[in-house]
Amino acid sequence: MIESMRIIGAGGRVGSAVSARLAERGVLLDADDPELVLLCVPDRVIAEVAGELQLGPWIAHVSGATPLTALDPHVRRFGLHPLQSFSKARGPEQLDGAWGAVTAESDEALTVGFWLGEVLGLRPFELDDANRAAYHAGAAFASNYLVTLRAAAGSLLEVAGAPPEALDPLIRGVVDGGFELTGPIARGDWETVERHLDVIRAERPELERLYLALAEATASVAGHGTAKLQGVPRTESPLKVERTISGLRERLSGRRSGPVGLVPTMGALHEGHLSLLRAARAENETVVMSLFVNPTQFGDDGDLARYPRDNDRDLALAEQAGVDIVFAPDTTEMYPPGFQTWVDVTELGAILEGRFRPGHFRGVATVVLKLFEIVRPRRAYFGQKDAQQAEVIRQMIRDLSLEVELRVLPTVRDEDGLALSSRNALLSPQERERALALSKALATRDPDAALEQLRSSNGLVIDYVEAADFDPPVLAGAVRVGSTRLIDNVVLEGEPK
Numbered sequence: 001m002i003e004s005m006r007i008i009g010a011g012g013r014v015g016s017a018v019s020a021r022l023a024e025r026g027v028l029l030d031a032d033d034p035e036l037v038l039l040c041v042p043d044r045v046i047a048e049v050a051g052e053l054q055l056g057p058w059i060a061h062v063s064g065a066t067p068l069t070a071l072d073p074h075v076r077r078f079g080l081h082p083l084q085s086f087s088k089a090r091g092p093e094q095l096d097g098a099w100g101a102v103t104a105e106s107d108e109a110l111t112v113g114f115w116l117g118e119v120l121g122l123r124p125f126e127l128d129d130a131n132r133a134a135y136h137a138g139a140a141f142a143s144n145y146l147v148t149l150r151a152a153a154g155s156l157l158e159v160a161g162a163p164p165e166a167l168d169p170l171i172r173g174v175v176d177g178g179f180e181l182t183g184p185i186a187r188g189d190w191e192t193v194e195r196h197l198d199v200i201r202a203e204r205p206e207l208e209r210l211y212l213a214l215a216e217a218t219a220s221v222a223g224h225g226t227a228k229l230q231g232v233p234r235t236e237s238p239l240k241v242e243r244t245i246s247g248l249r250e251r252l253s254g255r256r257s258g259p260v261g262l263v264p265t266m267g268a269l270h271e272g273h274l275s276l277l278r279a280a281r282a283e284n285e286t287v288v289m290s291l292f293v294n295p296t297q298f299g300d301d302g303d304l305a306r307y308p309r310d311n312d313r314d315l316a317l318a319e320q321a322g323v324d325i326v327f328a329p330d331t332t333e334m335y336p337p338g339f340q341t342w343v344d345v346t347e348l349g350a351i352l353e354g355r356f357r358p359g360h361f362r363g364v365a366t367v368v369l370k371l372f373e374i375v376r377p378r379r380a381y382f383g384q385k386d387a388q389q390a391e392v393i394r395q396m397i398r399d400l401s402l403e404v405e406l407r408v409l410p411t412v413r414d415e416d417g418l419a420l421s422s423r424n425a426l427l428s429p430q431e432r433e434r435a436l437a438l439s440k441a442l443a444t445r446d447p448d449a450a451l452e453q454l455r456s457s458n459g460l461v462i463d464y465v466e467a468a469d470f471d472p473p474v475l476a477g478a479v480r481v482g483s484t485r486l487i488d489n490v491v492l493e494g495e496p497k
Contacts, residue, residue: 001115002058004031008039008049009430011056011085011416014062015040019429021092021120026388030428036112037059038080044268046070058112065136066086068129069101078113079103081128084124085143088415095120101127101135115373144172149214152207159203165286174425185218204240206235206319239319241326243375248288248327252375256323258285262377266293268308269317272412272420276381277321279409289316289318291328296335296363327375334370342366345392345399352388352464352476353487361392366392372404373494385419387410391470411475413439420489427484435481442475442490466490 005027008217018040041049043063046068050059051372059074064081069138084098096237100122102113110126117124127135150171154164184192187293190387193215200207211353242248253258261284263276291314298304312330318326342362344467348354349361372380383388397406411419416432417439418424428433437457442465443448450465454477461479476489 001112002027004028004066005036005038006030006428008037008428009041011424011427011432012040013084013088014089015429017086017090017092017094018062018082018120021095024092025119026280027119028036029204030430033057036116038062044310044430047072048306050074051285058109060116061224062115064101064139065132068105077105078109079127080113080122080124081114081127082120083139090359092121095122100123100124103129103132105129123476152204152210155207156200159199163341181218181222183218185215185224186222186226188222191213207320228315239315239323239326241328242313243330244333245329248325248374251325252286254421255286258288259378260284260288261324262288262290262371262375262380264290264292264371264380264382265313265314265385266307267291267311268414270315270420272383272385274317274321275409275412276383277318279407280379280381283407284379285321286325288325288327288377289323290371291315291318292334292367292377294334294367295331295365295393296366297360299359299361327371341397343369344394347389348392348395352466353478354368354388356435356463356478361389361469364389365392365396368398369402372402379407381407381409383411384408384489384491386469387474387476388468391468394471396475409440418486421486424486427481430483431459431484435484435486438477438479438486438488439490442477442488445475445490445492447475450477454479 002225006013007019007022007029010019010029018038019029027372028034037053037060039049039059039061039063039294041047043066046061046066048064050061050071051073053059054076055074056076058267059071059324060080061071061077062081063070063079064083066079066152068077068079072139079102081101081103082098084094084103098121100117100120102110102117102124104110104113104126114124136142150164150167152485153167157164157167184190184196197208197211210296242251246494260278263273263280265273277289291311293304293307293309295304298307315326317376332442343365344362345365349365354361367446368380380393384390390406394406396402398403413419414424417436418432424432424435426456434457441453441457444450444453445468447465451462453463454462456462459481461480463480465475465477467473467475468489473492474489476487478485478487481485
């Protein structure tokens with residue numbers, strides 16, 4: 001039915017398995033004029049990627065949660081979500097026998113979606129686009145939250161001095177046994193449940209709410225009802241969310257006896273942010289995370305509007321990382337009407353990225369200084385990934401004699417060496433392979449050698465490759481691969497502090 005396709009995001013977990021299976025089936029991939037374009041990219045960038053594609057061929061995404069309207073303005077479209085948990089350590093065999101949800105708006109689209117599902121080795125079924133939320137919530141319970149449960153259960157085995165991996169055969173046994181309910185709640189042993197809660201409160205208090213929620217749900221499954229659990233005292237969540245400056249200052253007023261650590265973020269948390277939160281948790285008595293998409297560091301209103309936002313997810317991750325307070329103001333709280341005071345680190349803000357994003361570092365320095373004044377942290381945490389940003393803030397701290405210690409942690413990278421970025425998912429397999437030339441070139445730690453390597457790399461447009469006398473000195477570069485712009489840097493000597 002379809003003889004040629006293009007996979008966008010073929011380097012990811014789903015995309016790599018799909019690409020390998022289609023190659024096995026003899027489908028021509030990455031043709032100049034494909035009949036079907038399949039988006040295997042993060043949900044938050046589906047609409048952006050779709051909007052950049054020419055109209056004409058079929059277009060589909062593999063998201064279970066994103067509606068088909070994200071593929072506007074394309075009308076020849078459908079969705080195919082493989083109901084499977086994928087790993088890059090495995091190949092196309094992950095698709096074999098899994099179910100696949102096909103969402104379509106016409107009989108022709110449904111036919112193409114079912115064809116693609118069968119070619120991939122899936123068991124396709126039709127899913128109404130309006131029912132995606134319930135479908136995806138069920139999938140999240142069965143897969144994503146199972147990982148969370150394994151981590152929580154493993155931490156309790158560590159408390160007991162037992163190996164967490166001992167749980168894995170137990171988990172598989174539940175599945176293989178047809179999900180037959182056993183354990184203390186199934187037999188009505190509430191005294192054991194109370195003992196569980198006692199040790200959880202003493203050793204892993206962050207798990208109490210999770211245990212109680214699961215206990216209530218399990219009691220309902222067992223047919224016991226939840227009356228026995230209604231009288232159990234609940235411990236309030238330790239994470240506090242403040243949305244006003246006055247509220248945050250009042251919350252912090254009783255926490256000044258020990259050090260306060262600040263991790264400024266704009267949300268959309270990934271492992272790079274989490275490494276900062278973990279370091280702050282280990283080094284401070286109180287950890288504050290800001291959650292604010294700062295409009296003054298965006299040069300384009302379109303970029304600001306497209307910036308991913310998922311506050312519920314970010315708050316959950318912050319709580320898991322041990323954050324005490326999240327400061328999540330709105331724009332008018334940070335920039336009230338009549339605001340006209342700015343911080344401009346003139347020379348550092350004008351080089352490298354500053355040449356391509358004028359005004360960006362003025363917005364960064366202004367909001368960071370305001371956060372410093374509100375929180376008054378002993379330590380503030382940033383990533384080496386944004387080396388120039390860290391240097392701008394270091395200069396501001398020095399120039400204004402601010403009493404805050406700047407902590408810069410190493411860059412967190414994907415498995416293939418690219419620094420973490422949602423933009424990596426926009427690369428085709430060939431583009432991703434070419435993009436690796438940036439990190440490989442910077443690894444020479446020589447500007448001339450790096451430039452020579454990049455100039456010999458097919459398909460790269462070089463914005464700059466320059467050594468920067470930061471603390472520590474870095475070799476920084478920015479390139480364009482297709483329509484995607486990538487930045488990176490390597491430390492030339494010493495380590496970020």
